[in-house]
Amino acid sequence: MTRTLQQLLGLQLPIIQAPMAGVQGSALAVAVCKAGALGSLPGAMLGMAALQQELAALEAASSGPYNVNFFCHQPPQASAAEQAIWQETLAPYFAELGVDQQNLPTGPSRTPFDAETASVLEAFKPAVLSFHFGLPAPELLQRVRRWGAKVLSSATTVEEALWLQERGVDAIIAQGLEAGGHRGMFLSQDLSTQVGTFALLPQIVKAVKVPVIAAGGIADAQGVAAALALGAAGVQVGTAYMLCTEAGTSAVHRAALKSPAARLTALSNVYTGRPARGIVNRLMRELGPISPAAPPFPLATAAVSALRAKAEAQGSSDFSALWAGQNASACREVSATLLTRQLAGLAD
Amino acid sequence: MTRTLQQLLGLQLPIIQAPMAGVQGSALAVAVCKAGALGSLPGAMLGMAALQQELAALEAASSGPYNVNFFCHQPPQASAAEQAIWQETLAPYFAELGVDQQNLPTGPSRTPFDAETASVLEAFKPAVLSFHFGLPAPELLQRVRRWGAKVLSSATTVEEALWLQERGVDAIIAQGLEAGGHRGMFLSQDLSTQVGTFALLPQIVKAVKVPVIAAGGIADAQGVAAALALGAAGVQVGTAYMLCTEAGTSAVHRAALKSPAARLTALSNVYTGRPARGIVNRLMRELGPISPAAPPFPLATAAVSALRAKAEAQGSSDFSALWAGQNASACREVSATLLTRQLAGLAD
Numbered sequence: 001m002t003r004t005l006q007q008l009l010g011l012q013l014p015i016i017q018a019p020m021a022g023v024q025g026s027a028l029a030v031a032v033c034k035a036g037a038l039g040s041l042p043g044a045m046l047g048m049a050a051l052q053q054e055l056a057a058l059e060a061a062s063s064g065p066y067n068v069n070f071f072c073h074q075p076p077q078a079s080a081a082e083q084a085i086w087q088e089t090l091a092p093y094f095a096e097l098g099v100d101q102q103n104l105p106t107g108p109s110r111t112p113f114d115a116e117t118a119s120v121l122e123a124f125k126p127a128v129l130s131f132h133f134g135l136p137a138p139e140l141l142q143r144v145r146r147w148g149a150k151v152l153s154s155a156t157t158v159e160e161a162l163w164l165q166e167r168g169v170d171a172i173i174a175q176g177l178e179a180g181g182h183r184g185m186f187l188s189q190d191l192s193t194q195v196g197t198f199a200l201l202p203q204i205v206k207a208v209k210v211p212v213i214a215a216g217g218i219a220d221a222q223g224v225a226a227a228l229a230l231g232a233a234g235v236q237v238g239t240a241y242m243l244c245t246e247a248g249t250s251a252v253h254r255a256a257l258k259s260p261a262a263r264l265t266a267l268s269n270v271y272t273g274r275p276a277r278g279i280v281n282r283l284m285r286e287l288g289p290i291s292p293a294a295p296p297f298p299l300a301t302a303a304v305s306a307l308r309a310k311a312e313a314q315g316s317s318d319f320s321a322l323w324a325g326q327n328a329s330a331c332r333e334v335s336a337t338l339l340t341r342q343l344a345g346l347a348d
Numbered sequence: 349m350t351r352t353l354q355q356l357l358g359l360q361l362p363i364i365q366a367p368m369a370g371v372q373g374s375a376l377a378v379a380v381c382k383a384g385a386l387g388s389l390p391g392a393m394l395g396m397a398a399l400q401q402e403l404a405a406l407e408a409a410s411s412g413p414y415n416v417n418f419f420c421h422q423p424p425q426a427s428a429a430e431q432a433i434w435q436e437t438l439a440p441y442f443a444e445l446g447v448d449q450q451n452l453p454t455g456p457s458r459t460p461f462d463a464e465t466a467s468v469l470e471a472f473k474p475a476v477l478s479f480h481f482g483l484p485a486p487e488l489l490q491r492v493r494r495w496g497a498k499v500l501s502s503a504t505t506v507e508e509a510l511w512l513q514e515r516g517v518d519a520i521i522a523q524g525l526e527a528g529g530h531r532g533m534f535l536s537q538d539l540s541t542q543v544g545t546f547a548l549l550p551q552i553v554k555a556v557k558v559p560v561i562a563a564g565g566i567a568d569a570q571g572v573a574a575a576l577a578l579g580a581a582g583v584q585v586g587t588a589y590m591l592c593t594e595a596g597t598s599a600v601h602r603a604a605l606k607s608p609a610a611r612l613t614a615l616s617n618v619y620t621g622r623p624a625r626g627i628v629n630r631l632m633r634e635l636g637p638i639s640p641a642a643p644p645f646p647l648a649t650a651a652v653s654a655l656r657a658k659a660e661a662q663g664s665s666d667f668s669a670l671w672a673g674q675n676a677s678a679c680r681e682v683s684a685t686l687l688t689r690q691l692a693g694l695a696d
Contacts, residue, residue, distance in 0.1 A: 192628060195613075196524055196565055198571065200674075223550060263551075326548075
C-alpha cells in the first residue's frame with residue numbers, strides 16, 4: 001500500500017520544493033513550508049557555519065517538517081594532468097576576461113554528506129533528508145535515521161530505484177530527463193539511460209513498493225495532477241520556483257529564465273564536471289554541451305567560477321550555470337507560498 | 349474553445365494509434381478502429397499498389413474514421429561521395445555477413461507525400477491524414493482538404509507547433525522526446541531542442557489554439573489520464589501496440605521489446621539518416637548512436653537493409669531498426685482492440 005506523501009512526511013500538500021544549490025537558501029524553503037508543502041534547503045554548497053545558520057533560520061521560522069538535501073558523490077582525486085587539460089581548454093577565456101590563471105580559486109565547491117555534516121544536523125533533527133547521486137555510507141545513514149529522519153533519494157532509472165529501495169529509503173524521487181540541475185544518476189554514466197518523466201515515473205512506480213515522487217517538467221497544477229495520475233505519491237518542483245521573491249537566483253539567471261532562451265536547455269558537464277541541465281549559453285555551446293576536457297565532478301567548478309565572476313560583473317551570463325528544467329514556462333515572480341498553493345490548485 | 353479529439357475526428361475514444369511504418373499495416377489500424385479509436389495506416393514505405401490495397405482493406409473493414417500517415421521530407425540528392433563514405437563505414441559489416449557490396453539494394457525506401465499519393469487517396473477519401481516532418485506543399489494540402497480530410501502533423505517544439513497552426517492544421521501532435529521512431533522535428537536539426545512530454549505538452553497547449561494530441565511515453569490508462577490532465581485533447585500511442593497480435597512487428601523486434609534491453613533506447617540516425625528512437629543494438633552502439641557518416645534521410649536505409657536481411661536470417665537483431673519509445677513497459681500480446689479499450693480505462 002503506497003502511502004501518500006502527506007501521510008509519509010506529515011504535509012498538507014503533496015509537493016516538495018526541489019533543493020537548488022547556489023540558487024536558494026532557507027528563505028525559499030520557509031516560504032514553501034508556510035503553504036503546507038515541503039521546503040528544501042540545499043546543503044551541498046554550504047560550509048558548516050553557513051549550514052548551521054540556515055538550519056537555525058529554518059527551525060525558527062517553520063513549524064512543520066522541512067528537508068535538507070546533500071550530494072553523495074565520491075570526492076575525486078584532483079589529478080594535476082586533468083586540471084592542466086581543463087585550464088588549457090579555458091585559457092582563451094581567461095585571456096579574454098583578464099582572469100589571472102596563476103591565482104584561480106581552488107576547493108571542491110560541493111562537498112558530499114559526511115560525519116561532520118551529520119553532527120551539525122543532529123542538533124536540528126530535520127524531519128526529512130534527501131540525497132542526490134545515491135546514498136551516504138550505511139553508518140551515516142543509520143545516524144540520521146536515529147533521530148527519525150525520513151530519507152529520500154533520486155533515481156533516474158528503474159535500476160537506481162531498486163538499488164535505493166534495497167537500502168531502505170522511505171521514498172524515491174523519479175527524476176525525469178526534463179529536470180533542471182544535476183542528473184541524479186549514479187549507477188551509470190551513460191546519458192542514453194536517462195528518460196523522460198512520462199516514461200520513467202510509471203516504470204519506477206511499477207518496480208518499487210515505496211512511494212514515488214515525480215520530478216522533471218512539472219510546473220503547474222495540471223502538471224501536479226498529471227504526475228499523480230501516473231501513480232506518483234507527490235511531486236518535486238524546482239524550476240517553477242526560480243523567479244520567486246524568496247529565491248536567491250542571480251540577476252543574469254533571472255533574465256535568462258524570463259527570455260525565450262529558456263526554451264533551449266541541455267545537459268552539460270562544463271560547469272561542474274557532471275551532467276546538469278541548464279539554459280544553453282556560450283560556454284556550453286563552445287565547449288560542449290558535454291566536454292571530454294572537463295575534470296571529474298565537482299572539480300570543473302573552480303576555474304569556471306573565476307570566469308563567471310568577471311563576466312557577471314559585466315552583466316554577462318556567458319559563463320554562468322543557468323540551471324533550468326525543460327519547462328520554464330510557469331516561472332512567476334511571486335511568493336513561493338503563493339506558487340505552492342497554485343501548484344496545489346488552491347490559488348489562481 | 350479546444351474541442352475534444354472525439355468531437356474533432358468523430359471518435360468514441362481520445363486515442364490515436366501511432367502510425368508505425370515497417371511494423372504494421374491495415375490490420376492493426378482496423379483492430380484499433382473497432383474499439384472506437386483512430387487506427388492509422390503508415391504510408392511512407394508503401395508503393396502505390398500496396399497503398400491502394402491497404403486502403404481497400406481499411407475501407408472494407410472500418411465503419412468509422414481512420415488515419416493515413418505520410419512523411420513530408422524533401423527527398424535529398426543522392427551524393428556519390430556521401431554514399432561512398434557510408435559504404436566504407438559499413439564495409440566491415442558487409443565483409444562479416446557476406447553481403448555483396450556491388451549489388452546493394454537501392455531506392456529511397458521512404459517517399460514523401462506527393463501528387464500520385466494524393467490521387468490514390470482521393471478514391472478513398474480518408475477522414476484523417478497525419479504528417480511527419482512538417483506538411484506537404486500548399487497545393488497538395490488543398491487537394492486533401494477538398495475531400496474534407498482533417499489534417500494533423502507532429503511538432504517537437506513550440507516553434508513547430510506555431511508553424512503548423514499558421515498553416516491551418518486541425519490538430520497538433522506534440523511529440524515528446526520519449527516517443528519511438530523518427531523525431532518529427534523539421535525546423536531545427538539540433539537534438540537539444542527536443543524535450544520530454546511533460547515539458548513539451550503544456551508549453552504547446554499554452555501556445556496554440558488548436559487541439560493538441562500528446563505523444564511520447566504514454567502506454568496505459570494512467571498515461572492517457574495524465575496527458576489529458578496536462579491539457580491534451582487526446583493521445584497518440586505507438587510502442588504499446590507493437591506486440592499486439594495484429595501488428596507486423598518482426599520476431600527479432602518482438603523479442604527485443606520483451607527483453608530488459610527495451611529499457612535502453614536512443615535516438616540514432618544509422619538506420620535511415622534521421623534521428624529515430626529505437627532499442628540500442630549493435631549497429632547503434634558501434635557507429636553512433638548519431639553517426640556523421642550516415643547520408644541524409646532516407647538514404648542510409650538501403651545499405652543497412654542488406655545487412656539486416658542477412659542478420660535476421662540468422663536470428664540476429666544486430667542490424668535491425670528496433671523502433672521503440674522510452675516506455676515499453678506496457679506492451680502486451682493482446683488484440684489491439686482490447687489494448688485500445690485498456691488505454692481508455694474500459695477494460696482491465
